[in-house]
Amino acid sequence: MDAYCAEVRKLEKNFQGLEIHHVLRDSNIAADVLAKLGSDRAKVPPGIFVEELTAPSIKQLGNTEKEKETTDPIEIDQAEEPDQSRQIMVIQNDWRQTYIEFVKEKKLPEDKTEATRVVQRSKNYVLVGDKLYKRAASSGVLLKCVLTDKGKEILDEIHSGCCGNHAASRTLVGKAFRTGFYWPTALKDAEELVRTSKNCQMFARQSHMSAHNLICIPLAWPFSCWGLDQVGPLKKAKGGFEYIFVAIDKFTKWIEYKPLVKYSAEKAVEFIQDIMHRFGMPNRIITDLGSPFTAREFQY
Known part of the structure; x- marks a missing residue:
């Protein structure tokens, strides 16, 4: 590591300064996995290319007498004694x-x-x-x-x-x-x-439902299929109305609604009968199985 640090110090002279940013472990997963593959000598997964180095990528200083003679002593001193005037800043935004x-x-x-x-x-x-x-x-x-x-x-x-x-x-x-x-x-x-x-x-919750194609609701003609729902309780309006019955035609997207003080199955029957008198008998009514729509009065 000292030899690599010395090479970095040599290149430092060509820049005005250095900035060191700390990378969290969770954001550096790829490098961590590659390092563990090399240290554990594990089998390399497909898609990863490996280059084997039989010698260090830089010159190691001081190993042989020949290297000592050919190496500039001034550069060695500069590598071992970094310039005190240079500063390394670690930038972190403080909110x-x-x-x-x-x-x-x-x-x-x-x-x-x-x-x-x-x-x-x-x-x-x-x-x-x-x-x-x-x-x-x-x-x-x-x-x-x-x-x-x-x-x-x-x-x-x-x-x-x-x-x-x-x-x-x-x-x-x-x-x-x-x-x-x-x-x-x-x-x-x-x-x-x-x-x-x-x-x-x-260990998170996983859906065990088998995948299948989307089942669409076939729409043949206008006002044949209605979606019925109840909304509320809402903020009380004038007259004490807190609930709303809403019906939407699936073909034309036409909306019908009726404000209510209190919801019940009888009120739901009156609402759907009013729609039948105006638009005809529907072929299908889709609800969310709320209590007004599952009561006996609404079913029969």
Whole structure:
């Protein structure tokens, strides 16, 4: 590794700086699998090409006396002693900084849309010393705001740690918030964690129904097939109406409705009789098997 590091230091002189981005393990699965194939000497799957190197791809410094004589000593010193003036930055966006600046100094982003969003959401944030906290909507408890990477580590510990039970995404987020941590992308990160978890996908509920072609409802002529449904309870309107009977003709998409104060099988019979008197006897009526449509009065 020292020899490879020395080669990187030589190439570093040709650039103004370096940026190192941390790639999470879940986002680097392909490289991890390839590394395990090489270390375990496992059988290579089809579609993967292997190149065997019988010698190192770079010159190893200091192995023989000849290499010591032909190697420039100045380059070796530069490789072993990196330039202190060069800095390596690890860039990580801190979502908390925008809210801290607004709560502390009333400083807003230049983008008007972003500034409006910060003003609206900052009402739930509290600054305690230099730490940012968010007030929970239901209980009012202060949740410590953490970085996104730290939040992902918390979710991974809750999901598959020593006390993990491979719960669903919303359950993971609820446990993280109840523990006292908050970050805005918690639900999205939890869904991604569950989706990429091998154990969760293996033991998830699976449909055992055999695949078959879609069975369509044949429509021969207008007003021969109606779909009937009940909607409610809704917000009470004038006259005390809270429910609605809705009927849709499957051919023309014509809609009929009737507002109700209280639904019953007798009201459903009156509604379908009104449709029959106006549009004729239907050939078929499709319902969701609600209680007004399964009662004896409606059936006969």
